[in-house]
Amino acid sequence: MRIYAAAVYLFLYIPIGIIALFSFSAGRNASEFAGFSLKWYGIALHNPFVVEALRTSFTVAASSAILAAVFGTMAALALQGMTGRIKVLFDALIYIAVMIPGIVIGISTLIAIVTVFGWLNPLIAAVWPWDGPAPQLAMGLGSLIAAHTLFNMALVIIIVRARIAGMDRSFTEASADLYATPFGTFRQITLPLILPGILAGFLLSFTFSFDDFIIAFFVAGANTTLPIYVFSSIRRGVTPEINAIGTMVLTLSLILLVTAQGFLQRKRKG
């Protein structure tokens, strides 16, 4: 049994380990280790396409994670106050949203956005009061952020709801009993107590968005995120530069995931 388990882990992690190892290779060939060097990291970070893709990825990840944290927390708090069938329905829909394959989300979001833009663009053109051509809504950063925010909201809702469920109702009652207004209770009691959940949700959302290829591939339009850049450059052959990018993405993701876990594990003492 242990041998099987070890084998599973080996098959899972050895390729990742090899990528990380070869990113430090001095040679030109990605499958041959030729001395330790950081030169491919330098090359990657001086490649204007990589830097541009990295900037796009950061913008999208940060924007969608912030939006998802804000709206997801609001939705989680609202769901907490709900009862009956509507609550069950919403809960089910949220879990389904997380489990639907990325490719389905990607295609359906693409079709939905294209359809809506197809309706809106003539409308805008018709009511455009100034001279010159009316602006056209198109796929781009906005649609990518929107698609990621939708998925990330489900993540945040699940995490924050677990946090709220673990919170004793008597805390908010005690606060109200001590003359705090509903908003005062939210600011001084509810928010600080669920903050670790919100931060964890934010970090997981950031990681998901930063790493996502499938949804981004469909809705990013002309924009290139880092995963899309890696995918397109692999078609020209794997270089140690790709390994270096992969290792950097992996490191960042791991740091965020571990931090998020830290927030979730932090027990409320007392």
Next chain:
Amino acid sequence: MHSTAYPQAPASDQNPIAEFRAASKHYGEVVAADAISLSIMPGEFLSFLGPSGCGKTTALRMLAGFEAPTSGEMLLDGVRVNDLPPHKRPVNMVFQHYALFPHMNVADNISYGLRQQRPKPAAAFVAQKVAETLERVRLPGFDTRRIWEMSGGQQQRVALARALINQPKILLLDEPMAALDRKLRREMQIELQSLQRALGITFVLVTHDQEEALSMSDRICIMRAGRIVQIGAPRDLYDAPNSRYVADFVGKSNFFEGTLSSVSGLMGAVDLPTGPGRGRLGQDVAVGRKVSLSVRPEQIYLSPTGGAFAVQVRNRIFLGEHTEYLVNNPSLGDFLVLVSRQTEATLGAFDPGQDAFADWTPEAALILNND
């Protein structure tokens, strides 16, 4: 202190500080409180006593503002407050599990109520009040402690301080001693009582512990299935329960069932299997009805030589200053007798299996309806 939040009415010692007027609370089909009517007087220590699900917590939550009555009225200081939210009510609550805010230290917990006032009170004033209140609950210097660093008893004092610092019109206590061990509970009871006397604040306590209610309260309100069964001073409830339920819930009692055969004045006679048993009429009873003769264990004499009922001692429980005997009469069944240390000193102790005689005076027996 709460003048901005709470509409003031002229208050005098004659007017109740809080009033339930046929207040009911329904949760769908469930009736948690059924037309409760009760006046709470300023400065009194009132307890709601009853088993779980009797409506005592619902009554307290209506006072605090966490529940609005489905029908009827809830008044504070003569003003209808049915829909006044908790944060606008001049009452404070000590929660069952204290509900101390885990992300704040002791001083921040205690000053929470003061810090909600607008305009904000000066920091120096808050600090001084916190120090005073900590002194009052005998936790001086605990300001910067974290909540989880303290014992259950200490946490309870902090919860008490957090409520008292606001000088509420009524302090609500929701089973505050349930999580403490017996000795600490006894200490806290004494302390709560002396605090109440010193501060003159109205205390309303919810408890299922009859000993706690009896020892601390000026008045006890006994509840059953959402209704008030009897209200009275502890001694009145103990000596003159108005129903078998109250006699059973407040203190221990033996119930001998039979038919009421005759009534004369305040006394009556019950046909017991052993013959007629006389007793005081405890409530409205009718001749010919099935009733119970209720006799407290300490009102029964046990004697090795003579008495109305021949009994055999079944079991003996040593309780310190008293000994509790379970005795059996072939016709009456098993019942309890409490014998004091002094009596045992003169008559000697009884051993299980020993034959003896039990008896009581008609004044010690109370005739109550079977319900």
